[in-house]
Amino acid sequence: MRSFQRLGLILLTTAASAALSSCNGADNVASPGGGTIVIPPAPTPTPTPTPTPTGPITAAQFAAATTQGSLTITADEQLVIVNTGSNNNVNGTANASSLLNGVYPTSATSATPATDPSTLNAFFTSTNYAGALNGPTDTAFQDWTCNSTSANFGGASAACTAVPAVGTGGSAAACPTGTTDDGLVQTFRACRIPQAITANLTLPKIPGVFYRLRGQTEVGTDLGATGGAGVTLTIEAGVVIAADSSEPTNDLLLVNRGSKIQAIGTRTAPIIFTSQQNLANNGVSDSTQGQWGGIILLGRSTTAVCATGTGGTSGTPCQQAIEGVTGRFYGGTAENDSSGQMSYVQIRYSGIAISDGNELQGLTLGATGSGTVLDHIQSHNSADDGIEIFGGTSNIKYIAVTGADDDGFDVDNGWRGFIQFMIAAQKVSGATADSFSTEIDSNGAEDLLPRTWGRYANFTFIQTANAPAAIRLRGGADMTFVNGIVKTPTNVACVNMIAGETSASDRSTIRPKNEALQDQGPPVFNSVYFSCNGR
Numbered sequence: 323m324r325s326f327q328r329l330g331l332i333l334l335t336t337a338a339s340a341a342l343s344s345c346n347g348a349d350n351v352a353s354p355g356g357g358t359i360v361i362p363p364a365p366t367p368t369p370t371p372t373p374t375p376t377g378p379i380t381a382a383q384f385a386a387a388t389t390q391g392s393l394t395i396t397a398d399e400q401l402v403i404v405n406t407g408s409n410n411n412v413n414g415t416a417n418a419s420s421l422l423n424g425v426y427p428t429s430a431t432s433a434t435p436a437t438d439p440s441t442l443n444a445f446f447t448s449t450n451y452a453g454a455l456n457g458p459t460d461t462a463f464q465d466w467t468c469n470s471t472s473a474n475f476g477g478a479s480a481a482c483t484a485v486p487a488v489g490t491g492g493s494a495a496a497c498p499t500g501t502t503d504d505g506l507v508q509t510f511r512a513c514r515i516p517q518a519i520t521a522n523l524t525l526p527k528i529p530g531v532f533y534r535l536r537g538q539t540e541v542g543t544d545l546g547a548t549g550g551a552g553v554t555l556t557i558e559a560g561v562v563i564a565a566d567s568s569e570p571t572n573d574l575l576l577v578n579r580g581s582k583i584q585a586i587g588t589r590t591a592p593i594i595f596t597s598q599q600n601l602a603n604n605g606v607s608d609s610t611q612g613q614w615g616g617i618i619l620l621g622r623s624t625t626a627v628c629a630t631g632t633g634g635t636s637g638t639p640c641q642q643a644i645e646g647v648t649g650r651f652y653g654g655t656a657e658n659d660s661s662g663q664m665s666y667v668q669i670r671y672s673g674i675a676i677s678d679g680n681e682l683q684g685l686t687l688g689a690t691g692s693g694t695v696l697d698h699i700q701s702h703n704s705a706d707d708g709i710e711i712f713g714g715t716s717n718i719k720y721i722a723v724t725g726a727d728d729d730g731f732d733v734d735n736g737w738r739g740f741i742q743f744m745i746a747a748q749k750v751s752g753a754t755a756d757s758f759s760t761e762i763d764s765n766g767a768e769d770l771l772p773r774t775w776g777r778y779a780n781f782t783f784i785q786t787a788n789a790p791a792a793i794r795l796r797g798g799a800d801m802t803f804v805n806g807i808v809k810t811p812t813n814v815a816c817v818n819m820i821a822g823e824t825s826a827s828d829r830s831t832i833r834p835k836n837e838a839l840q841d842q843g844p845p846v847f848n849s850v851y852f853s854c855n856g857r
Contacts, residue, residue: 379413383855386790386815390822393829400819403832407847409435416809416853423458425473425745425782430457433851439779439804445717445740446779452851453807454745454782462743463722466592466666467700471608472725473747482670482702483606486562486594492530504534508601515539524556532601535573536566538647542581547622547639547654552581554662560591565614567598572674574615574682576650577661579622587666596670606671611727612705615682616672619661620644621690622654625713626736626770644688644712645680652688657715659691666698673705673727681706689714700724707732715739725749734763736772742779748786759783764797768822768830773840774799785810795845796820798830802846812856
């Protein structure tokens with residue numbers, strides 16, 4: 323493997339700043355003479371401020387080293403890889419500069435000199451700042467999102483716990499064709515969506531009406547890796563869809579291969595998927611999660627992990643069963659495949675663990691192709707990942723994962739794509755252990771193709787969980803990170819690179835470029851501001 327240059331960098335061990343404090347108090351109490359002795363209250367001590375770290379960060383503070391199959395990428399090696407990039411600040415501090423006010427930078431000046439991401443691919447918008455937001459007055463995430471203690475976007479964004487804007491007039495409203503009238507819930511008309519959507523269906527915005535999701539609701543049937551066109555579910559701006567809390571089945575929406583969803587909201591009228599409990603005042607709290615299963619889109623793009631009898635020399639394109647449900651497959655050969663469009667959409671209080679390692683997320687993408695349009699999407703308080711991508715070639719812009727109990731962005735199985743303007747803000751109280759702002763993998767057999775390959779640009783990762791790091795990169799996946807801000811608490815590193823391939827001379831995640839294996843070489847970091855380990 324490549325011998326990494328240390329770039330003349332001598333890492334100095336961080337010296338802890340000694341905090342000086344003094345205690346002022348009276349040594350004597352005067353007596354007024356005979357009678358009651360009056361003792362003045364002790365003065366309230368002034369809290370000693372946490373000293374701001376000074377000096378260079380140590381490799382062990384910056385990166386977590388994990389051994390897999392006797393192979394380790396040391397913390398020193400990881401720090402050198404990051405320092406090989408340009409305009410990175412590995413010694414950043416949040417305490418001294420008050421870098422962030424929640425998810426917002428406190429200054430319009432970029433935290434570190436930016437790199438133009440449009441030079442990587444035309445998909446990216448040209449920017450001149452690090453992070454998802456361009457200073458304290460950037461409104462790009464306002465109005466179409468909801469606010470919580472995890473992230474307050476300001477503007478006209480309502481609280482995530484607030485009852486969505488279903489409107490009034492439910493008692494007199496009529497359910498549209500193709501739905502079933504379930505009567506009134508609170509004061510709203512419940513119009514139930516059929517579990518099997520076998521013909522094109524439109525859900526219009528009707529004041530006072532919400533659409534009830536009951537059980538495993540599927541758009542179309544699986545037409546296979548090479549089948550024809552299915553049906554389309556169209557959801558108008560401002561529509562509210564709520565999972566049915568009146569019965570125990572796992573409620574979810576699944577779009578099969580060949581079919582599409584057209585869920586196109588607007589900035590001021592986002593489409594909201596939520597739990598029925600969210601339709602009552604005080605029906606949910608800031609810690610509510612896992613009340614329904616979320617949204618699954620299955621496409622015909624490529625994937626690296628194949629079900630038995632598919633892929634290779636089988637004569638059948640590689641395909642795989644999606645997790646969280648039984649017998650529903652994703653995968654094919656159409657990299658430009660379209661599963662429709664989701665724009666200006668909120669997904670609240672989702673995520674169900676069927677079994678260990680078999681979960682439903684806020685949004686799950688299974689081999690969706692580059693023809694799928696995904697932008698302005700928020701996943702809030704998922705009991706598992708905010709978004710998980712299994713293979714495919716989808717690209718995403720403007721996505722916020724707030725309050726996820728597991729990873730913010732989890733990508734694997736040979737996903738190859740771009741994401742720009744991304745926020746992962748974990749629960750204030752901390753997500754579950756081993757939860758990352760982003761977990762990037764390829765698969766157990768690290769040289770299966772297509773190799774996971776991605777570009778993240780303009781991202782803000784606010785890590786609160788006691789995981790090894792904010793960014794986990796393993797499995798031979800190839801990544802480039804541009805214009806980011808990463809903030810982690812005390813005892814949590816920023817980066818955790820892992821390799822498990824064959825030998826010490828072939829550590830897949832950081833080995834030299836090998837075009838025959840679709841391997842770009844070690845990960846690349848440019849213009850990323852790191853505030854690690856509570857600095």
